Every structure is written in structure tokens, then in C-alpha cells.
Amino acid sequence: FNRSSNLEHLDLSWVSFSTESIDSVDSLQALKYLDLSGNSFIQGLPVSITNLSSLEQLIISGANICAELPDSMGNLVSLKFLVLSQSNLSGPVPRSLRNLLQLTHLDLSLNQLSGQIPRSLGNLLQLTHLGLGGNKLSGQISRSLGNLLILGNLLQLTHLDLGGNKLSGQIPRSLGNLLQLTHLDFSQNQLSGQIPLSILNLTQLEYLRITENSLEGSIPDEVTAFPNLKYLYLFNNLLNGTLPSWLYTAPSLLEIDLSQNQFSGHIKEFQSKSLKYILLENNKLQGPLPSSIFQLLNLIQLSLSSNNLSGVIEFRMFSSLPNLKVLDLSYNSLSLTSNTTSIVNLISLSLSSCNLSEFPQFLKRLKSLDSLDLSCNKIKGKIPQWMQEVGNDSLAYLNVSHNSLTEVEHFPWKNIAVLDLSSNLIRGNLPIPASTIRVFLISNNSFNGEVSSLICNVTSLRILDLSHNNLSGTIPQCFGNLSNSLEFLNLKKNKFYGTIPPTIAKGCRLSNFNLNGNLLEGPLTPSILNCNGLEVLDLGNNKINDTFPHWLGSLPQL
Numbered sequence: 001f002n003r004s005s006n007l008e009h010l011d012l013s014w015v016s017f018s019t020e021s022i023d024s025v026d027s028l029q030a031l032k033y034l035d036l037s038g039n040s041f042i043q044g045l046p047v048s049i050t051n052l053s054s055l056e057q058l059i060i061s062g063a064n065i066c067a068e069l070p071d072s073m074g075n076l077v078s079l080k081f082l083v084l085s086q087s088n089l090s091g092p093v094p095r096s097l098r099n100l101l102q103l104t105h106l107d108l109s110l111n112q113l114s115g116q117i118p119r120s121l122g123n124l125l126q127l128t129h130l131g132l133g134g135n136k137l138s139g140q141i142s143r144s145l146g147n148l149l150i151l152g153n154l155l156q157l158t159h160l161d162l163g164g165n166k167l168s169g170q171i172p173r174s175l176g177n178l179l180q181l182t183h184l185d186f187s188q189n190q191l192s193g194q195i196p197l198s199i200l201n202l203t204q205l206e207y208l209r210i211t212e213n214s215l216e217g218s219i220p221d222e223v224t225a226f227p228n229l230k231y232l233y234l235f236n237n238l239l240n241g242t243l244p245s246w247l248y249t250a251p252s253l254l255e256i257d258l259s260q261n262q263f264s265g266h267i268k269e270f271q272s273k274s275l276k277y278i279l280l281e282n283n284k285l286q287g288p289l290p291s292s293i294f295q296l297l298n299l300i301q302l303s304l305s306s307n308n309l310s311g312v313i314e315f316r317m318f319s320s321l322p323n324l325k326v327l328d329l330s331y332n333s334l335s336l337t338s339n340t341t342s343i344v345n346l347i348s349l350s351l352s353s354c355n356l357s358e359f360p361q362f363l364k365r366l367k368s369l370d371s372l373d374l375s376c377n378k379i380k381g382k383i384p385q386w387m388q389e390v391g392n393d394s395l396a397y398l399n400v401s402h403n404s405l406t407e408v409e410h411f412p413w414k415n416i417a418v419l420d421l422s423s424n425l426i427r428g429n430l431p432i433p434a435s436t437i438r439v440f441l442i443s444n445n446s447f448n449g450e451v452s453s454l455i456c457n458v459t460s461l462r463i464l465d466l467s468h469n470n471l472s473g474t475i476p477q478c479f480g481n482l483s484n485s486l487e488f489l490n491l492k493k494n495k496f497y498g499t500i501p502p503t504i505a506k507g508c509r510l511s512n513f514n515l516n517g518n519l520l521e522g523p524l525t526p527s528i529l530n531c532n533g534l535e536v537l538d539l540g541n542n543k544i545n546d547t548f549p550h551w552l553g554s555l556p557q558l
Contacts, residue, residue, distance in 0.1 A: 061084070
């Protein structure tokens, strides 16, 4: 570096240089921009970097620093832009950062930083971006952030991210002093209490995320609130009351996720036409769907499952939504009528517990369907022939469990990964699913006959549940080879006889192996010891005649 003393811009990101080679970087006293992202500093950040008194931008993202930040960071008094994200930093946020009075952008997110948010950050009066998300910061948010805001510090902030920490207590009312704020993230903490009314002061806010906390009470309401809000995420809290009136009128809203709360009352008419995502599942909402839903031409996802919604829905109404990809109306008290519609762009459809008595005819048009859930309905009889064409090349998830189906000939879906036919009345031999399947559930049916050894060609299987049927014959010997992919195997309550497969493959991944309630004989094979992760082994109610296998005690998880 000695020959480049006038260099102002240096980018060494993702080049895997040695730590020693950067030790002389402090000879570049004219340097204003330095990017060392994607490199490894096992012994900590080189002190030579902190001697660059003219440096204005320092970016070290995705590095492996594995140490605390040195106090000498405070020497970089010209710094305006500092990014040290996702670099395995530990320890507290250094107080010496208070010397960086020119700093406008500070990103220390996705590290292992601990302790409290230091008051010394209040010195950074020019700061517009503060990213501390994804660390281990703790303490009462009202004492740390709250005190800073009361003192009139950080008032230039437009971006504040404290998500993914261990902060507790109530959101401070002084948050409402951040009048320039456009991005706010307090998600995945331990916050409690109510959302303060002062949040209504944040009229510039575009992104609001306070998910996965223990917030309670209602959302502050004012008809003209949040005129610029585009993204609203408050899911997985304890919020209650009715949905705020501004939710229906905010002109810029694109995405709403208020799922997994305790909201009640009716869903009113949406006036904003810009909405793309509405997620309100797992609440206590009631009444009919508002007609304005069918006028949201930009809508991509509508998820309303697990509420108390009622009334009649004609499926043809959804044909007015050309961009709809995901629809979930499960677990309500809705009555679905009309079997014809042209919502051909759907990739995910969930109609569990919707009082269906047959496979809806409009499914014939859904050639690109990836996920279909029709479980917990009243569908009976044979799976119709035309269902084999539904998502033939795309269907990866199919759940028709807890119905009254009686017959299935074969499984034509080429890319199926999860197939759940459990708790029906299906008779006959067991069809073999596609080789792509990972989860195959057919428990609580009336399948009979032997299990074909062809099932052992399905080497992608992770979970196989054939329990509570009338399957008979011997357990295919090749099941022992499947054990290096299978994690869960349940053959309980059938009529299998003969011996347990004598050879369990090395590298066995089984954690749950249930053979209870069959007619099996003979000893337990010692090769079961290949299953180091085995947690449940149930051989009860068989005809096994053997001394107790004390050697099972060497399995650490059993």
C-alpha cells in the first residue's frame, strides 16, 4: 500500500486476503472508502483500519471477525457510513462510537452483540440509519432507546431496526418524536404493553414491523393516520379490539399481516385499491367477507383462516382478481357455492373445514397449483379421474385428510412432496407415490394387502405413516435401506407378520420407529444401533419372544 498513498477508494471485498496484508493499510491516509466484506479476521478487526482518519465509508459485511469491536473505532472521526453487519461480532456496542459525530449510517445488524443500547449513541446527532437488529441486546427499551429520545437525540432517524434482540418492557411514548422515521422494526423481542398513541405522529412511516412480541390492547386509531404506510406487520402478538379505521383508508398500503392475534369484529370495506397482501388468519373476526375484497385487482394473497367468518361466498367472485396466487379460507363458518370460476393463476388454495361435499369443479382449471388443502370436509367417494390433471406437473402439497374418501387408484402428481390421505375410508392396495415424495401419510384408513417393495425406490421419503390400516404380509426387507433417509416410520396397528427387517443401514436417520400392534416375531436386530438419533422405539403388542435387549441403552436419545 505504500505506493498508493493518494488512493481514496479501495474495494477488497470477497478476495480472501491474509490478515497480515491489511496491517499496512494505515499508510493510505487519503482513503475515504474501504470495503473488506466477505473476508476473515479471526484475531479481530485490524487496528490499522482504525487509524484511517480520512475514512468516510467503511463496509465489512459477511466477514468473520469473531471478536469485540475495538475502542479505537472512535478514532474514525470522519466516518459517515459504517456497516459491520453479519460479521460474528460479540461483546457490547462500544461507547467510543460516540466520537463519530459525522456518522449518518450505522449498521451492526446480524451479529452477537450483547448488553444494552448505549446512551452514547445519543451523541450521533446526524444519524439517519440505525441498524442493531439480529443481536442479543437486552434491557428495558424504555430506559435505553426511550431516554435517548426524551433527551431529543436521534431525531434525524429515518431507519430504526432493533428487531431480533431480547429487549423487554413497553414501547416508549417518546418514539413519537421521530418525525422523520420511514422504517421501524421492533420484531422478535420481548416487548409488552400497548402500542403508544404517539406512534400516530409518525406520518412519514412506510414500513412498520413489531411482530412476535407480547403486545396487547388495540392498535391506535385515527382516520387519517399513516398516509405513507406501505408495509404493516404486527403478527403473533396479543393485540385485540377491532381493526383500526385507517387500515381501510390508508392510500399507500400494499401489505397487511395482523395474523395470530385476538382481533374481533367485522372486516369493513377497503377503500385502498393498492393492496397486494391481506393476512388476518388466527383471530376472532366475524361476519361476512366485504364485497370490496373482490375489487382489489392487485391482490396476490388473501389469508383469512381460523376466524369466525360466516356467510355465503360464490367462488366466481374471485375471478375478478387476476393476480390472486394464494387463497386461504380454512376453518371458518363459510358456505362456498358455485363450482365455476377462472382464478387460473392460483398456486396455493386452502379450503380446510369449509363444508365441502365434493371436489370443486373449478379445480380442473388450476394447472399451475402447487399446494391444495381440502382436509376436514365432507368429501366422499372416489377421488375423481380429472383430479389427476390438477397441478399434474406442479402440485407439491396435497392434503385431503379427514374426509370420507373410499378409493384412490394411483398418485399421478410428478413432483408431489407431501401427500396426506389420513383419516378417510380408503380401501384397496397401497399405491406407490412419485419418487419425489418426502412426507406420505395414510393412517386411519382401510388399506389392505401387502406393501410392495417398490416403495423402497422412493428414496426421498422422510416421514412415512401407514398406521391404523389393514396392511398385511411381511415388512419389506428393503425398509432397512430406507432408514438412511427416513426419520419417522409408523406401521402401528396393522397385520404385519414375520420378522423385523434384519439389517438397518449405517447412517440410519430414524428418530421415531413404531411397530406396535402387529404380529411380528423374532429378535430385534442389533443393527438398530445404527440409528444414533432414535428417540422413540415401540415394539409393544407383537409376538416378539426375546430377552430384553439391554444393548439399546447405548442409544443416547432413546
